Each structure stands twice: as structure tokens, then as C-alpha cells.
Amino acid sequence: MIRLATPADLDAVVALHTEARATYYRGHLPDADFLGPEEIARSRAGWAAAVGRGAVLCAVRDGELAGIAAYGERDGLTHLTQxxxxxxxxxxGVGTELHAACVDxxxxxxxxxxxLEVFEKNERAQAFYAAxxxxxxxxxxxxxxxLVLRLTLGPETE
Known part of the structure; x- marks a missing residue:
């Protein structure tokens, strides 16, 4: 199920974001850059603002938060920010379902x-987006x- 995030989801959103980022940043950036208390506080503030704007989608599986996505406008362009x-x-299939909900x-x-921007060392994400x-x-x-990637929406894209 895909639904909008609520303030009650904030702890789970931040925990999921932190865990997912650690998988691709670990070994490439200092741990404090993605696991330090200041970074987690910054992340929490950003997610709280996005949830407040109604800009966060949640994928729920078996009663738990399984994925998150956020997008918005920046400099007059739509960006998939997370x-x-x-x-x-x-x-x-969680990522594909979230992506489809964003496209819709x-x-x-x-x-x-x-x-969107994707960390150059995150080859798994790059392959997902290319697909x-x-x-x-x-x-x-x-x-x-x-890396900066672009998606042009037309009848042939999902």
C-alpha cells in the first residue's frame, strides 16, 4: 500500500532513511556525515518539513514502513528528492511501486x-533509475x- 506520510510516521521515516543511506555511504564518506547526531537531526528536520507539506509517500508492507519517497519543486523544476x-x-517491488506512484x-x-541526484558510488540505485x-x-x-539524472514523461514511460 502507498499512502501519504503523517507526523506519526516521522520516527520510522528517519530510521529508514538513515539505514538506507548507510548502505551506500559507508566506506565512501565518514560515518558522521550520515550517522552523526547532527546529520540525523538535520535529516529529521527536513523530513518533518516534507511530511508537513504533504510531500512524502510511504510504502507499507505487513504493517511496517518499507519505503519512502519525496518530491517537490526547486528552481522551477520538479525533483525526486528521496x-x-x-x-x-x-x-x-517496493521501490518500483513508489516510483510508479511518483510518476502518477x-x-x-x-x-x-x-x-534527481544519485550518489556516484551508488550503482544499485543508478541501475534502478536507468531501468x-x-x-x-x-x-x-x-x-x-x-550524478544528475532526468526523466522525461511521455506515453512510453511508466
Whole structure:
């Protein structure tokens, strides 16, 4: 089931986000950059704001939060800002279902193009996005240690 996150989900959202990020940052960045108390507090504040705007989708499986996604507008462009799946739920369709819900939301809003940034060392996520039609942004392919990807929505994309 996909639904909007509520304030009651905040602890689970932050925990899932922290666990998922650790899987791809560990060994590439200092642990404090993704597990330190200051970073977790920053993350919590960001998620709380996004939940408050009604901008967070939750995938629920067997009564637990299995995945989260958030998107919004920045600089006049729609961005997929977060899409994370609980590592124990990888390869179970959660990410694909969240992605489809995002695409449905974008189409309903008349959005025709979306961008995202993915950590350059996160090859698993890059493969996921490529399989869902994302391609390197030709105008801005990198932002520091992140690749910038673009999805153009049309009848042939999911």
C-alpha cells in the first residue's frame, strides 16, 4: 500500500532513511556525515518539513514502513528528492511501486520532466533509475559527488 506520510510516521521515516543511506555511504564518506547526531537531526528536520507539506509517500508492507519517497519543486523544476527502501525489503517491488506512484503524481500535476541526484558510488540505485527510464541530464550531468539524472514523461514511460 502507498499512502501519504503523517507526523506519526516521522520516527520510522528517519530510521529508514538513515539505514538506507548507510548502505551506500559507508566506506565512501565518514560515518558522521550520515550517522552523526547532527546529520540525523538535520535529516529529521527536513523530513518533518516534507511530511508537513504533504510531500512524502510511504510504502507499507505487513504493517511496517518499507519505503519512502519525496518530491517537490526547486528552481522551477520538479525533483525526486528521496526514494529509499528498507534494505531488508530490497528486490521486492517496493521501490518500483513508489516510483510508479511518483510518476502518477507527476502526470496528474502536468509535469513532463523530473530530475534527481544519485550518489556516484551508488550503482544499485543508478541501475534502478536507468531501468525506469532515467538518463543523465545533458545540461548538468554532475553535482559534486552526485550524478544528475532526468526523466522525461511521455506515453512510453511508466
Amino acid at each position: 526514494l529509499h527502501v528498507l534494505p531488508a525489503r530490497w528486490r521486492g 503524481g507527476w502526470r496528474s500535476a502536468g509535469v513532463t520532466e523530473v530530475r 525506469h527510464g532515467w538518463t543523465p541530464d545533458p545540461e548538468n550531468p554532475r553535482d559534486g559527488d552526485h
